Amino acid sequence: MIDLQKEFIEFHDNIKLDDENQKLRDKREILLKKLKNNISDEAASYTTFNQGSYAMGTGIYPEDEDYDIDVGLKFDINKDDYDDAVEPKKWVRDALDGHTKHVDIKRSCVTVTYQENGKSAYHVDFAVYANDNSDGKMYIAKGKEFSDKEYRYWEESDPQGLIKLIKNKYSGDDAAQFRRTIRYIKKWKTHNFSSVGDSAPTGIALTILAYDSCFSVNKTTDWATKKSVYDDFSALHTCIKNIKSRFSYSWSELAQQMCYKISANLPVAPYSNLFSKMTDKQMDELYSRITNMLSKLDEVKGKTKRSEACTILVELFGEEFPVTVDKSIVGTSESA
Template sequence: MAKLHKHFVEFHEATKLGDLDENAGLREKRNLLIQNLRDNLPDEAPKILRTFNQGSYAMGTGIRPRDGDYDIDVAVVFDCGLESQSPISIKKTVRDALSHPNRTVDIRRSCVTVSYLKGEDIQYHVDLAVYVEDSSGNLYLAKGKEQSSPDLCFWEESDPQGLCNAIVNRHEGDDRAQYRRVIRYLKCWRDHCISHGGLPSIALTVAAYHWFRPYKDWINEKANDPKALVELIDKMLDSWELSLRNFGFRLKVKLPVMPWANLLEKMTDKQMEDLESSLRDLRGALKDALNDPDEVAACHSLSKFFGNDFPTPEHDEAKAHQVDASVVNTGSSA
């Protein structure tokens, strides 16, 4: 049976991103952009109450982007009432304040995206989620694109910091570390194997929030990441249920905080079928690899699902590990 946990941990270390406090360059760019926004807002525009990080950097679940386009998520809370500004008008104010020849600024459904270019390629981008706060301290997210119909432009009650706290505090200690590693494995698999954009990475994070359980080998009480990943996929596949709206079986991944949305609601039936099939393929490959006596072959098979960053040991290295394991297993009879 292949000893795969160490290779998964090595893969995790090669692909993980820390938080913004660990990345001075991105932190500086974020701070400069926020200051630029403050400085360029017109006098009649509402002022910024506060900003905070959200998304994978804040949750400690980020991975290195395959295309080199780093994604920073920042919440910007404006000092105005729900009735005094429309979601689109305040997004347009943000866009106009940040327009610059060296970057593009686009209004998207849930954010304003600022992309920094190096030549013709996007080097990194910042998603600014625009919020206002009511008298009770509840946040409302500006939803809608510039050309969207009025029914698609609205303020949606949201709890981004509550979501971050829920994700971060779901587990503690070593269990939390394994939880974050498994989330990153799923994200790497998504980037390598899911060709469409219908599966948001936050849905995988929230799926782990709902269904991940720590896994330790019962003999030595040590973490076993590939088995934890298999058990999470088992739970996800067991959660497909009949949808009366779509008359098919679908997976629901609901936010644990306001607005309690199903993060997979917008996936098409074909995308949902592909997701189920891809998860089954991944689970089968993991089980086969765990049962494969050839560690090299097992790792090579998994690289098809996780990409070239997944370590593939040489035969001599794997053989040495097998010899070490056999010595440990027979040492008590010597």
């Protein structure tokens, strides 16, 4: 196994997208300003917070350049006063509507889509919460504008608790390797699944798998320097191996065949299964792709040429993975 740590770190630098990113910050700030200026007087007061992968430190650049910004809006309301959970969502929609962007009430959020050259350039998801409830918990507004009543409801949610859990799982350099590994896996996902549809696992599902014991820190203390030397390749390899073994093989009623299935529950309210939206067949497909990734990683392990190892990793992760080469031996040449 050759040392690919530098390549992995460079790869990580190429794909990581975090809250520090000015472009994302600017876009978010503009929208929040608009929301503040235009929200109707009837609306309750609110505070905002960042949620999603950028807030967790596990964000990556989207392959299709459709940036995804997640903002939480905590309204100082009691959910019991709002029988229709969609009502507060409309405050947000109405405040942001009427501009060049496309604003949409989706099941779990209000989405503002920006387009550049006819393509979706980025979108901002505003999740709406009721934060002044008698039980002290926070609830997210679910449902679309014209959904049946049973699909418009409040659901207990703890996005900030989730961020805290992920952020506090490890500390210092160990935490950095944890976040890097999640980003590698997420990048593999975006490179290997088309972005549309539910066939791909969500980023948060993969994050929780890593969080929930699939990832372990891989470092060695160098006796010479007494410093920790991190090995991201091995950390990733182990994590993928563990994810693979999380699958169980069982009969699928729906597909009428044996399938590999996986589940992972959100460690905070509402403790839902993050793979629930994938069909058995999709999970089975995920299993085979995970297996394929593992065998590719094994192949990398056996390579002694840097260029060959990198080529496999490019295949797995895309062109963001750097292709380095060993020193060339030019020899002599004769021509006539």
